[in-house]
Every structure is written in structure tokens, then in C-alpha cells.
Amino acid sequence: MASPTAQSEVGLIGLAVMGQNLALNVAEKGFHISVYNRSGDKTDAAVSRAGKEGVGERLHGYKELKDFVASLKRPRRVIILVKAGAPVDATIKQLTQFLEPGDIIIDGGNEWYENTERRQAELAALGIHHIGMGVSGGEEGARNGPAMMPGGDEGAYSHLRPVVERVAAQTDDGPCVTYIGPGGAGNYVKMVHNGIEYGDMQLIAEAYDVLRTVGGLSNEELAATFVEWNGGELESFLVMITSLIFSVRDTEGEGFLLDKILDKTGMKGTGKWTIQQAAELSVAAPTMAAALDARFLSGLKDERAALVADVREALYAAKICSYAQGYNIIRAKSMEKGWGIELADLGRIWKGGCIIRAAFLDRIKVAYQRNPDLPNLLVDPDFAAELARKQDAWRRVVAVAVGAGIGIPGITGSLGYFDSYRRGRLPANLVQAQRDFFGSHTYERVDRPGWTHTVWDASFGSADSITTSGYNN
Numbered sequence: 001m002a003s004p005t006a007q008s009e010v011g012l013i014g015l016a017v018m019g020q021n022l023a024l025n026v027a028e029k030g031f032h033i034s035v036y037n038r039s040g041d042k043t044d045a046a047v048s049r050a051g052k053e054g055v056g057e058r059l060h061g062y063k064e065l066k067d068f069v070a071s072l073k074r075p076r077r078v079i080i081l082v083k084a085g086a087p088v089d090a091t092i093k094q095l096t097q098f099l100e101p102g103d104i105i106i107d108g109g110n111e112w113y114e115n116t117e118r119r120q121a122e123l124a125a126l127g128i129h130h131i132g133m134g135v136s137g138g139e140e141g142a143r144n145g146p147a148m149m150p151g152g153d154e155g156a157y158s159h160l161r162p163v164v165e166r167v168a169a170q171t172d173d174g175p176c177v178t179y180i181g182p183g184g185a186g187n188y189v190k191m192v193h194n195g196i197e198y199g200d201m202q203l204i205a206e207a208y209d210v211l212r213t214v215g216g217l218s219n220e221e222l223a224a225t226f227v228e229w230n231g232g233e234l235e236s237f238l239v240m241i242t243s244l245i246f247s248v249r250d251t252e253g254e255g256f257l258l259d260k261i262l263d264k265t266g267m268k269g270t271g272k273w274t275i276q277q278a279a280e281l282s283v284a285a286p287t288m289a290a291a292l293d294a295r296f297l298s299g300l301k302d303e304r305a306a307l308v309a310d311v312r313e314a315l316y317a318a319k320i321c322s323y324a325q326g327y328n329i330i331r332a333k334s335m336e337k338g339w340g341i342e343l344a345d346l347g348r349i350w351k352g353g354c355i356i357r358a359a360f361l362d363r364i365k366v367a368y369q370r371n372p373d374l375p376n377l378l379v380d381p382d383f384a385a386e387l388a389r390k391q392d393a394w395r396r397v398v399a400v401a402v403g404a405g406i407g408i409p410g411i412t413g414s415l416g417y418f419d420s421y422r423r424g425r426l427p428a429n430l431v432q433a434q435r436d437f438f439g440s441h442t443y444e445r446v447d448r449p450g451w452t453h454t455v456w457d458a459s460f461g462s463a464d465s466i467t468t469s470g471y472n473n
Contacts, residue, residue: 014081021143027055036068069098101127113184129156134190136354145169147176147354151186169353181339195274199322206408236358286413313393318414324377344368
């Protein structure tokens with residue numbers, strides 16, 4: 001183990017696969033990094049691996065937390081990658097025994113944003129800064145370049161910026177990291193990123209189901225189809241890995257591995273948080289909600305080419321709706337909290353490294369640069385025109401799936417979202433009348449301002465009603 005002399009620009013606690021890979025990434029980019037894990041065997045493993053990968057002289061392992069802290073240059077920058085919740089609180093409590101005012105703790109886990117803001121307030125009393133930084137890209141991204149979403153004190157972030165801009169995925173638009181905003185903004189944006197990810201994965205699974213069940217495509221044909229799709233407007237990390245999944249054969253038996261996997265999906269909570277936030281902010285998110293519900297519930301050969309083309313169009317259109325919903329949740333929360341999140345920046349930093357990276361994020365970035373106050377991606381001129389062109393194919397896919405008894409709630413929910421958003425009038429007037437009837441909740445009229453309550457006929461007949469203006473809902 002290394003001696004505790006101040007030599008490292010950054011420290012990292014938590015050496016499971018993500019933490020170990022990120023530490024190696026930091027070292028590979030030319031920074032000295034100190035690492036610590038509660039169980040020393042993982043520290044030994046990280047040090048050994050660093051030696052094998054040629055970065056051993058810049059990765060320093062410590063068995064004692066005091067020595068770990070002493071090895072860091074001031075202001076000390078400590079990244080924590082442990083399980084969210086109580087383990088983070090316990091780690092911070094131990095760590096603060098050795099930190100000083102001006103030091104910075106960076107939580108790189110998927111933490112609930114209010115926990116981050118609580119910790120920021122608690123640590124501020126000690127003069128210690130706290131940054132909540134979402135990290136996306138999985139194990140591969142952590143090792144070779146993730147997308148990172150830091151939020152908290154901007155001054156503290158300036159000390160972290162030289163490191164994360166080198167460590168992040170690099171694209172033609174620059175590093176896939178930017179200061180998101182104050183408080184828990186970074187964790188919040190990462191949470192909604194994961195909600196979009198849920199929607200994206202569900203939509204792709206539904207497209208697979210339609211092509212397999214209705215179109216009768218084999219795994220080889222599905223692989224070829226997704227390879228082709230990834231060469232066009234659907235180019236993305238998830239479509240790419242899906243094409244590879246179709247091709248993997250089972251090494252323990254006949255056929256393909258995908259066909260042997262139990263149809264029961266796991267989750268870690270961020271998707272559920274996103275839908276809860278959408279409800280609290282009154283932001284429609286049916287595609288992501290359908291994806292979450294799907295996790296909870298966990299003959300046309302001559303027309304095959306036409307079906308594949310239609311599913312491609314439907315998948316793309318539904319994906320745009322899913323991203324639009326995620327952006328709207330972030331925009332609403334940013335307005336509520338005064339975070340000032342630049343939505344165009346998200347399209348830039350999500351282009352590389354993260355799980356939802358996709359070619360059309362460039363176009364989303366341009367849409368928000370063109371109009372930072374864009375109320376919805378669906379009304380951006382370019383996306384609106386594209387969705388209009390694709391809607392016929394979208395409707396055919398929904399119709400054929402319903403006719404075949406195949407549930408595609410994400411694609412169907414996206415179509416409902418698209419249709420509802422572009423209508424001039426929805427049947428919500430009846431719902432509001434019902435609320436006023438049974439609960440005196442009042443309603444607004446289309447022909448004059450103000451709130452109105454009607455004493456509706458208790459006999460449900462057509463007798464005259466009494467209307468009073470000026471109520472406040």
C-alpha cells in the first residue's frame with residue numbers, strides 16, 4: 001500500500017466494478033488518484049489491476065481512511081461510489097472526521113435529489129462542499145468515458161472540472177459533462193435520464209415483440225434488421241447492443257441465449273422516482289409510465305418488409321415522445337427550483353458515454369438552442385414535420401399489434417401523447433364538470449375569465465342550475 005503523502009488530485013471510495021473502472025479511467029487520463037474500500041481485498045484488487053493496465057504508478061491504494069484522506073491534495077476532492085441512502089450517510093460521517101473546510105465530497109451514485117440537498121446543508125455547516133453527480137454509461141462508460149451530470153456549488157465544481165472534463169466521454173461537441181445547476185439538479189437530471197432510458201428500452205422491446213410475433217422474424221433476421229436501423233435515424237447505443245444480443249447463441253444448450261432469459265425485469269428505483277415526479281409536477285409522461293408498468297407486469301410473411309419499415313418509423317416517433325417527456329419533467333423541476341438548467345446542454349452531454357446516447361440528441365440540442373423556451377419537442381418545426389410524416393406507419397403498427405393481441409403500451413402511449421398534445425380540445429371539460437358536481441371544485445369557462453361553480457341538479461335531470469362566478473379552484 002502507498003504512503004500517506006499528499007500526492008493525489010482526487011480520491012475515490014467504493015471499489016465495486018463501477019468505482020474500480022472509474023478510478024482506472026482517472027489514472028489513465030494522467031491524474032494521480034487514491035482509492036479506499038471498506039473491505040481491503042477490493043483495494044488490493046484495484047491496485048493489482050492498475051499495475052496490469054499500466055497505470056499503477058498513478059493509482060494508490062489505502063487500507064486506512066485517515067491515510068487515504070492524508071494522501072489528497074487540498075482542496076480534497078473525494079468521489080463516493082457506494083449504494084445510495086444509508087451507506088452514503090455512513091461513508092460521509094466517517095469521512096468528515098478527517099476532512100477540513102473547503103474540501104469537496106462528490107456522490108457519484110443514483111441518489112434521490114432531496115437526500116443530496118440535505119447533505120449539502122449538513123456539510124455546509126462544517127464548511128465542506130457536496131456535489132451530487134450522476135454518472136451514466138455502465139461499466140464500460142466508467143472505464144472509457146461516461147456522461148456525468150454534476151450539481152451543487154458551482155465554485156466547488158470548478159475544482160472538479162479539470163478532472164471530469166478529461167475523464168468524460170469525448171464527442172465532436174466536447175466532453176460529455178457540464179455543470180447542471182445548484183442543489184440536487186445533477187442527481188435530478190440523472191434520475192430523469194434513467195426514466196428516459198426505461199422508456200427507450202421498453203419501446204425497443206415492443207418493436208422486437210411485434211417483429212417476432214406478428215412478422216415471424218428469426219433472431220438472425222432481427223439482428224440484421226437492428227444493424228440496418230442503427231445505420232439510420234435510430235442510431236443509438238441501445239439499438240446497437242440490441243442487434244448484438246440477438247446474435248448471441250446459448251453456450252449451455254441449443255438456440256439463442258435471448259430465448260432462454262426469463263421475462264422478468266429488474267429495476268433500481270430511478271424509473272419509479274421519475275414517474276412520481278412527473279405526477280407531482282403535472283407533466284404528462286405516458287411512455288415512461290408504460291415502461292414502468294411493463295416492468296411491474298413484467299402469418300404475415302409477404303408483408304414482412306412493410307411491417308419492418310412501419311415498426312422502424314413507429315419506434316423512432318415513440319422515442320421522440322419519450323425524450324420529450326423527460327425533457328419536460330426536467331424543465332418543470334428546474335423552473336420550480338430555480339436551477340436554471342440549460343436543456344440544450346443535456347443533448348450535448350448525453351451524446352456520448354451514457355446509456356441513452358443517440359444520434360438525434362444532436363437535433364434535440366439544436367431545437368433547444370433555436371428556442372430555449374420550447375414548450376415541447378413535439379412543436380419544434382423539424383420534429384413536428386417528421387412526426388407528421390411517420391404517424392401513418394405508427395398507427396398501422398398499433399393497429400396490427402392490437403389485432404394480434406400484443407400489448408405495446410409504450411408505443412401506444414406515445415401515440416396517445418402525440419394525438420392528445422396536438423388536439424385543440426380534449427374531453428377534460430367533462431372531467432372538470434364531474435369534479436365540480438361531486439366536490440364543488442369549480443371550473444373555468446371558455447367564454448369569460450374567472451372560476452365558476454354550478455349547483456348541479458341533484459336529480460340528474462335538466463332543471464335550471466345556479467352559477468356563481470369568481471370561485472378560486
